[in-house]
Structure formats: C-alpha cells, structure tokens
Amino acid sequence: MSYQEKQMDRRKFLTTSANAAIIAPMIMGRGPFRFAPSGKPKKYCLVGTGTRGISMWGHRLVQNYGDVVEFVGLCDRNPGRLENAKRYMGIDVPVYLDTEFDRMIRERKPDTVIVTTTDCFHAKYICRAMELGCDVITEKPMATDEKMCQDIIDTEKRTGRHVRVTFNYRYNPEAEKIAEILNSGELGQVTSVDFNYFLNTDHGASYFRRWHGFKQYGGSLWVHKATHHFDLLNWWLGAEPMEVNAHGDLRKYGWNSPFRGKNCRTCPHTSKCDYYWDITQNDYSMRLYVDNEKYDGYLRDACLFREQINIWDTMSANIRYHNDILLTYSLNCFMPYEGYQVGFNCSNGRLDVRVYHSQPWEQKALSDFRVSPLFSESRTFSLSESEEHTAGKGGHWGADDKMQNMIFRNTADPMEQTAGVRAGSMSIIVGIAARRSIEWERTVQVDELLKA
Ligand SMILES: NC(=O)c1ccc[n+]([C@@H]2O[C@H](COP(=O)([O-])OP(=O)(O)OC[C@H]3O[C@@H](n4cnc5c(N)ncnc54)[C@H](O)[C@@H]3O)[C@@H](O)[C@H]2O)c1
Structure with a gap:
C-alpha cells in the first residue's frame, strides 16, 4: 500500500463513526475509568519503592489523601528499599519481593496497583495486576518496546480492567x-x-x-x-x-571521555571531572540507594562515562x-x-x-x-x-x-x-x-x- 493510501486508510479508520466515538476521546486521553468516588478508602499496593514510588506515590498520598487511599502492601526487588519505604512513608504494611508479587495481590486484595519500578518492568506488572483483577496507575513510560505496549493494550481489552498513565507534564x-x-x-x-x-x-x-x-x-x-x-x-x-x-x-x-571510573565514590579522576557528584552529601540518597547497594549492586552514582x-x-x-x-x-x-x-x-x-x-x-x-x-x-x-x-x-x-x-x-x-x-x-x-x-x-x- 502506498504512503498516500495508508494515510487515507488511517484517516478513514479514525473518522468512521464507530471508531471515532471510541478513539476521539482516547486521543485526547479520556479513557473509560472506573475510579470510585471518595468516601471509603480504596486499597492500594505499590510496586517499585525507589524515589518516585516513595515520594510522589508514597509519602505524598499518605499525607494528602489518607482519607481515600489505604496502602495494604509494598513490593520491590530490593529488601532494604522496602524497609526504607515503610519508614519514609510512615506506614507499617506487609512487604513483598518481586518474586512474591502474585502472593501480595492474593493476600492483600488491593483495588489498584501503582507501578513505579524501573521502566522495562512496568508492562509485566501492569498486565499481571489486571489479570489478577486490579486496576492500575502507572508512571510513564507505560512500556519500553512495541511488544510490551501491545501486551498492555490486549490485556486491558481482555480483562476489562483499566490503566491510568500519569502524565504530570x-x-x-x-x-x-x-x-x-x-x-x-x-x-x-x-x-x-x-x-x-x-x-x-x-x-x-x-x-x-x-x-x-x-x-x-x-x-x-x-x-x-x-x-x-x-x-x-x-x-x-x-x-x-x-x-x-x-x-x-x-x-x-559514555565512551566519549578519555577517562572513567566505576562510580564517583571510588573514582581516581574526581578532581578533573566536571561531572563529579558526591552522593555522600545527600542523606536521602544515602538511605535510599547507598545503604541498599549490598542487595542488588545498584550504584546511584555510577560513572556516566561507562563504555557500555x-x-x-x-x-x-x-x-x-x-x-x-x-x-x-x-x-x-x-x-x-x-x-x-x-x-x-x-x-x-x-x-x-x-x-x-x-x-x-x-x-x-x-x-x-x-x-x-x-x-x-x-x-x-x-x-x-x-x-x-x-x-x-x-x-x-x-x-x-x-x-x-x-x-x-x-x-x-x-x-x-x-x-x-x-x-x-x-x-x-x-x-x-x-x-x-x-x-x-x-x-x-x-x-x-x-x-x-
Ligand atoms: N513523571 C515523572 O515526572 C517521573 C519522574 C521520575 C521518575 N518517573 C518514573 O518513575 C519510575 C521510577 O523511577 P525512579 O526515579 O524512582 O527510579 P529508582 O531507580 O529510584 O527506583 C526504581 C525502583 O524499582 C525497583 N525495581 C527494579 N526492578 C524491579 C522489579 N523487577 N520488580 C520490582 N521492583 C523493581 C528498584 O529496586 C527501585 O527501588 C520510572 O518508571 C520513571 O520513569 C517519573
């Protein structure tokens, strides 16, 4: 099919009455959401207790929306960050490792799962949460490749559950x-x-x-x-x-620098590096990342000139x-x-x-x-x-x-x-x-x- 034909085809798809009714509001972002009105707190589980999870979708919700939001479980692959999340958010709820996500949903029965992990794992949790009967609120990007994106589209259709993507911009x-x-x-x-x-x-x-x-x-x-x-x-x-x-x-x-190290704390080139960053001066990052490196090796101050x-x-x-x-x-x-x-x-x-x-x-x-x-x-x-x-x-x-x-x-x-x-x-x-x-x-x- 030629480019012009494709364009016509696409336009026809978007403007035929049946499709337009569904797609027009979706282009603008309105989906058929079913978030319950305020009153009784809804139950939430949070997966991904890094900085975005514990602040924007953690502490902030506990502080400002405690009347409508009840956290019932937290999940992450790093046990240290799970404990840090409970302290930082000021809640005491059961915590689960990534391998225990299904068990968390079965035991804690949340209405909605909030997804704030590393981007490439969003799709896995979004789809699994819907399959287990939950709605989802996810941080951007919803997924990182076309296959994951299609999986989410298909799973939402199949399960009838709903996903909200939080485009704060x-x-x-x-x-x-x-x-x-x-x-x-x-x-x-x-x-x-x-x-x-x-x-x-x-x-x-x-x-x-x-x-x-x-x-x-x-x-x-x-x-x-x-x-x-x-x-x-x-x-x-x-x-x-x-x-x-x-x-x-x-x-x-990446490879553009003539010198590099593993991370800023151990680097021999700090005096000549314009990008040197001393994470030890930041208590929040020390507690969130450095204290928990021993579990997964995640270096928050890794060298930005790594050749990989x-x-x-x-x-x-x-x-x-x-x-x-x-x-x-x-x-x-x-x-x-x-x-x-x-x-x-x-x-x-x-x-x-x-x-x-x-x-x-x-x-x-x-x-x-x-x-x-x-x-x-x-x-x-x-x-x-x-x-x-x-x-x-x-x-x-x-x-x-x-x-x-x-x-x-x-x-x-x-x-x-x-x-x-x-x-x-x-x-x-x-x-x-x-x-x-x-x-x-x-x-x-x-x-x-x-x-x-
Ligand atoms: N909308 C915005 O303005 C905005 C701003 C910052 C971050 N974000 C998004 O928030 C998300 C988190 O970013 P961040 O800055 O908090 O990153 P982060 O590295 O601080 O946290 C990621 C967390 O995910 C956990 N994790 C990694 N793989 C996992 C897995 N398979 N299962 C469970 N947990 C896993 C990590 O242990 C870590 O605690 C990202 O998707 C990012 O794009 C959005």
Missing part, C-alpha cells in the same frame, strides 16, 4: 496555556510544529549515571524522557503519530501525524540550561513559547509566549512564579497536586488531561519508532509496530 501551567490558545482557534489549524527540548549537565547527566543509560532498562531517552514531550504534542494537537524518521548520536557521555552506555544524548526526528501535521523534534542532553522551545505554525499565524526550567542566569519569567496572527499585531506575555505557577501547591508548579486530585478526588477534567492506555501507547510509540528508525536505518510506520 500535561498539568503544567505552560502546557495548559498552550492547549488553551490552540483550542481557541485564534491561529487556525496547526500545520507543523518545531519542538526542541534541552536537558542540562545536572538533570540531563543524571540519566547517564543510572539504569536510564541502557536501552534494555529505559528504552533510551526517546522513550524514558521524550514520552512526556510526545504525549504533550499528541494532546495539544489532538493527533496520533503515523510515521517517524530519526537520527541519534552519543556525543558527550548504549543510548543517545543527541537526537532529532521528523514525525507525520494522521491529520497531516508535521513535527520536527530534537532532544539534547548536555546543555547549559534546561527547558524547551516550541513553535506552532498555523494556517492563521504562529505561536512561539519558550519554557525555562533551569538556567545559570537570573530568570524571572518561567515562560514567554508570543502569539502572532497573520496580518495583525502580535502580543507577548509571560507566566511567572508569582501568578499561575503558585496557583496550585506542591511539585512541578502545582501540576502534581492537580493530577492527584483528579485521580483520587475525581475533580473535574475540563481539559481532558486524564490519560489511559491509548494515550500511553501513542506517546511511547513515537519514541519506540524513533529508536527503531535509528536501529533499522529507515523510516518507520507506526502501524508496523502496533495493531490499531
């Missing part, structure tokens, strides 16, 4: 403002998008110190990190990806969406600042946005917007710390609170920010296709990887 004030401007129709239809994401030498480098530096664990940053960006783009555009062509290089980390690192730090891609929008995307991981710039080229003008997450200069505004209609004056404005960013409390400028209120208190979802398996799949599949495009040295069609 959708709730950031900039993300919401962009959605609002695009949805207002002021600039007409989006025809193409230019999106550049910058990771700095602190946060960006941190991915290369841990399991994220290996495709087999995080699917590469095309999946682990860019899933956030592709989800935003899919959500903003109300579109599904069709075709991906990508390139990637490793230019700074097999992901990319310099990436670009071209993506075509089902509704003919073209996306030019890049992700660079050793920049002097962190954030993104995005430009929407529209039939009646252009929207430019620059978002500042971290930079070495004093930066008052956290984002700058320019709305430029064709043939009339443009206007500019900024979102600042003092206004929208403090409207909500808590992490990520109020985004985490907003998302958790929707999940645990069923607050209204007027912008359709709730994401399920369809949105989870459509975001990771762009990154998975990009990774395959580099590995196979050709353009990849999304429907080569996933059944519609």
Whole structure:
C-alpha cells in the first residue's frame, strides 16, 4: 500500500463513526475509568519503592489523601528499599519481593496497583495486576518496546480492567496555556510544529549515571524522557503519530571521555571531572540507594562515562501525524540550561513559547509566549512564579497536586488531561519508532509496530 493510501486508510479508520466515538476521546486521553468516588478508602499496593514510588506515590498520598487511599502492601526487588519505604512513608504494611508479587495481590486484595519500578518492568506488572483483577496507575513510560505496549493494550481489552498513565507534564501551567490558545482557534489549524527540548549537565547527566543509560532498562531517552514531550504534542494537537524518521548520536557521555571510573565514590579522576557528584552529601540518597547497594549492586552514582552506555544524548526526528501535521523534534542532553522551545505554525499565524526550567542566569519569567496572527499585531506575555505557577501547591508548579486530585478526588477534567492506555501507547510509540528508525536505518510506520 502506498504512503498516500495508508494515510487515507488511517484517516478513514479514525473518522468512521464507530471508531471515532471510541478513539476521539482516547486521543485526547479520556479513557473509560472506573475510579470510585471518595468516601471509603480504596486499597492500594505499590510496586517499585525507589524515589518516585516513595515520594510522589508514597509519602505524598499518605499525607494528602489518607482519607481515600489505604496502602495494604509494598513490593520491590530490593529488601532494604522496602524497609526504607515503610519508614519514609510512615506506614507499617506487609512487604513483598518481586518474586512474591502474585502472593501480595492474593493476600492483600488491593483495588489498584501503582507501578513505579524501573521502566522495562512496568508492562509485566501492569498486565499481571489486571489479570489478577486490579486496576492500575502507572508512571510513564507505560512500556519500553512495541511488544510490551501491545501486551498492555490486549490485556486491558481482555480483562476489562483499566490503566491510568500519569502524565504530570500535561498539568503544567505552560502546557495548559498552550492547549488553551490552540483550542481557541485564534491561529487556525496547526500545520507543523518545531519542538526542541534541552536537558542540562545536572538533570540531563543524571540519566547517564543510572539504569536510564541502557536501552534494555529505559528504552533510551526517546522513550524514558521524550514520552512526556510526545504525549504533550499528541494532546495539544489532538493527533496520533503515523510515521517517524530519526537520527541519534552519543556525543558527550559514555565512551566519549578519555577517562572513567566505576562510580564517583571510588573514582581516581574526581578532581578533573566536571561531572563529579558526591552522593555522600545527600542523606536521602544515602538511605535510599547507598545503604541498599549490598542487595542488588545498584550504584546511584555510577560513572556516566561507562563504555557500555548504549543510548543517545543527541537526537532529532521528523514525525507525520494522521491529520497531516508535521513535527520536527530534537532532544539534547548536555546543555547549559534546561527547558524547551516550541513553535506552532498555523494556517492563521504562529505561536512561539519558550519554557525555562533551569538556567545559570537570573530568570524571572518561567515562560514567554508570543502569539502572532497573520496580518495583525502580535502580543507577548509571560507566566511567572508569582501568578499561575503558585496557583496550585506542591511539585512541578502545582501540576502534581492537580493530577492527584483528579485521580483520587475525581475533580473535574475540563481539559481532558486524564490519560489511559491509548494515550500511553501513542506517546511511547513515537519514541519506540524513533529508536527503531535509528536501529533499522529507515523510516518507520507506526502501524508496523502496533495493531490499531
Ligand atoms: N513523571 C515523572 O515526572 C517521573 C519522574 C521520575 C521518575 N518517573 C518514573 O518513575 C519510575 C521510577 O523511577 P525512579 O526515579 O524512582 O527510579 P529508582 O531507580 O529510584 O527506583 C526504581 C525502583 O524499582 C525497583 N525495581 C527494579 N526492578 C524491579 C522489579 N523487577 N520488580 C520490582 N521492583 C523493581 C528498584 O529496586 C527501585 O527501588 C520510572 O518508571 C520513571 O520513569 C517519573
């Protein structure tokens, strides 16, 4: 089938009445969720008691949602981190090793399992939890390759259980403002998008110190990190990806350094390494990771110049969406600042946005917007710390609170920010296709990887 025919076929699939009724809300992220209204606490088990598990999905829930959330079990492959989780979360519940996951579900009978393990194990727990009769809340990325993704789609259909994917970036004030401007129709239809994401030498480098530096664990940053960006783009555009062509290089980390060690604590090169990080100065990381190295050998301060690192730090891609929008995307991981710039080229003008997450200069505004209609004056404005960013409390400028209120208190979802398996799949599949495009040295069609 030719490209044009494929495109027509895809459009037909998405717009026929029966499919449109199911898919349109799912493109936007609304799935048929059945989370009980507040009142009686629901029972939760948490699998993956690393930093994200015990903080965002652990301590935070105990503190803020104790009336509707009751933890009944914790699971991890590291027994030391399980004990640390109980202390940190301030709960006393039975703990289970990874090999005892089924027993935990049978004994503790949770309504919902929260999945916050290393990325490559998400799919295994998501599917098994559904098979054992539970709903699931999972951290991004929902899965790390196309087979795992298809397994989740099929298991959800087969079991009738539901998966919620926690795309907290959708709730950031900039993300919401962009959605609002695009949805207002002021600039007409989006025809193409230019999106550049910058990771700095602190946060960006941190991915290369841990399991994220290996495709087999995080699917590469095309999946682990860019899933956030592709989800935003899919959500903003109300579109599904069709075709991906990508390139990637490793230019700074991994084998690029003339020297390397095993980890920072034991390294003989600390005085000349710009990336030296002394984990012993951080009590939280010492308790969570260093104290528990003896169980699994997980070094949180591993050398980011390890020769085995097999992901990319310099990436670009071209993506075509089902509704003919073209996306030019890049992700660079050793920049002097962190954030993104995005430009929407529209039939009646252009929207430019620059978002500042971290930079070495004093930066008052956290984002700058320019709305430029064709043939009339443009206007500019900024979102600042003092206004929208403090409207909500808590992490990520109020985004985490907003998302958790929707999940645990069923607050209204007027912008359709709730994401399920369809949105989870459509975001990771762009990154998975990009990774395959580099590995196979050709353009990849999304429907080569996933059944519609
Ligand atoms: N949405 C966000 O902004 C955001 C931010 C940070 C992390 N995350 C996600 O949260 C998840 C956890 O990240 P993290 O930073 O806490 O990592 P981490 O390394 O601190 O924790 C991972 C935990 O999973 C455990 N684990 C590994 N394999 C396991 C297995 N097979 N069975 C059970 N437990 C296993 C490890 O022992 C560890 O305790 C990741 O999927 C990551 O993508 C999301």
